[in-house]
Amino acid sequence: MELDALKPAVMLASVVYAVIGVVVLWLAFVVIDKLTPYQLWEEIVEKKNLALALVVAAMFIAIGLIVAAAIHG
DSSP states (O other), X not given: OOOGGGSHHHXXXXXXXXXXXXXXXXXXXXXXXXXXXXXXXXXHHTSOOHHHHHHHHXXXXXXXXXXXXXHHO
16 A cells, blocks of 8 residues: 655645645735725734734635635546
């Protein structure tokens, strides 16, 4: 039984897809941050807005699922 997941090409592809996913997630956060009337990071970190943090977390999960589905095919 051969393990295809341990081949260098498969591992490199996984790393590349992971980097692409993180970049897409970061870009989505920046776009949403620009579309909202306030700064998301400041609102979440400095003002401790838990409700907004949950909304942003849900956005990250949704975008992560979309990117994973797009990569998986």
